[in-house]
Amino acid sequence: MLVTEGETLLKRPIVIVWTPKAWLATTAAIGAMVVMLLVLARTAMMVSAPFSDAVCGRIIVIDPGHGGDDCGARGRSGLTEKDVVLDIGRHLAGLFNRAAVYTVMTRDEDEDLAGDSGLGPMQRKRLDLESRVDLAARGGADLYISIHANSFPEPVWSGAQTFYHSRSEESRALAQAVQKELVARLGPNLRKAKPGDDYFVLRKSTMPAVIVEVGFLSNPREESLLAQPDYRRRVAEAIFHGTVSHLVESYRKRKGGEGQRAEPVSDSRADGVEQEGIEWALRSRVRAALNPAEDEVILYFAGPTNFDDDLMPEVRKVPGIASAATPEERASKVVAELLKGPAGGSVLCPTIPRGTRLRSIRMAGGVAYIDFSRELATSHWGGSRAEELTVYSIVNTLAEVAEVERVQILIEGAEPVTIAGHVVLDTPLEPNFDLVRFAK
Ligand SMILES: [Zn+2]
Structure with a gap:
């Protein structure tokens, strides 16, 4: 009896392999294996020496914009920039921490950095921005990532975008790497990394710095996406992967350039x-x-x-x-x-x-x-x-x-x-x- 059952069991796969359903299942299984192999290959790349040397032990400032009375931009549903960017910032810190990167959050609560200064709203905003840059400088961080959400009167405007100061080559490279991941993971999006030389935190920052505008709260589609915790997590992942690929790439360049004559530094003036x-x-x-x-x-x-x-x-x-x-x-x-x-x-x-x-x-x-x-x-x-x-x-x-x-x-x-x-x-x-x- 047992033998018969065993034979039956053995025969079954041979019979059903050629049914359309089974063919689909087999194809799916092979596809899943290929995907797994690709993921494993990618993971293997990610934990290779350049990753640990280039990424682990770095200090990165994460700066969720606005906070407290300063809500930043506001969508039609009432979704506020200050809440969206804080949540993305917390996710991002979690991802970096798991990669053995130290993070400094400029704020981890719904508050600005002007404290009980008793200033009017305008002066308060300036003190808030100055405090963010000071905090980053004191910690001797390697990179500064400010997170904001965009808004414009025309609801059609959409797409995440990264800004940098044009005097800093590394800021530009970081912005381009982050933008590439934002487009790849959240697209379609034709926006490119652009200079934002008048943005306070970029102008005053003493380290490579970028502002990531995660999308337009004035665009109904993006507002509803940014309202979803899962989408905000994906935004954080895009910023994380962009930053990591920038760190690995610049580490490789540094290593490749060792022993060779340094390229002349461009005269920013x-x-x-x-x-x-x-x-x-x-x-x-x-x-x-x-x-x-x-x-x-x-x-x-x-x-x-x-x-x-x-x-x-x-x-x-x-x-x-x-x-x-x-x-x-x-x-x-x-x-x-x-x-x-x-x-x-x-x-x-x-x-x-x-x-x-x-x-x-x-x-x-x-x-x-x-x-x-x-x-x-x-x-x-x-x-x-x-x-x-x-x-x-x-x-x-x-x-x-x-x-x-x-x-x-x-x-x-x-x-x-x-x-x-x-x-x-x-x-x-x-x-x-x-x-x-x-x-x-
Ligand atoms: Zn903002």
């Missing part, structure tokens, strides 16, 4: 001059092509397309501009047009929140001190790129007034201020034509 040359050339091209008449001005608004968040010019007739008696009067007329937003029917997007008023403009030594009402900050939609576009739509537009070389933005008469907590306006800014799209 010389690079800056070249960049400035390109920017000013673009400005001349915009002026030459649009050729504004005496009673016309060039205004800068946000471009119409997703993935290409940039400024685009609009030429507008402004009655009385040619006969304005003073530079202040001319500048006031120009800003009044900027506050109106793009022309009716234009595909361009406004950059200044509704309800913002111009309080005053004062000129001194080529600097335009322009004072806006509080709505510029209190009604701002939040994201770092949106904030940068707001700032430079003002600066670039004002720089079209011949007497204006630099612009200091004030809010309710106070400086320094930040609009949404990413760009700090503690010094008069020159126009930035790197943000302008115009047949480059």
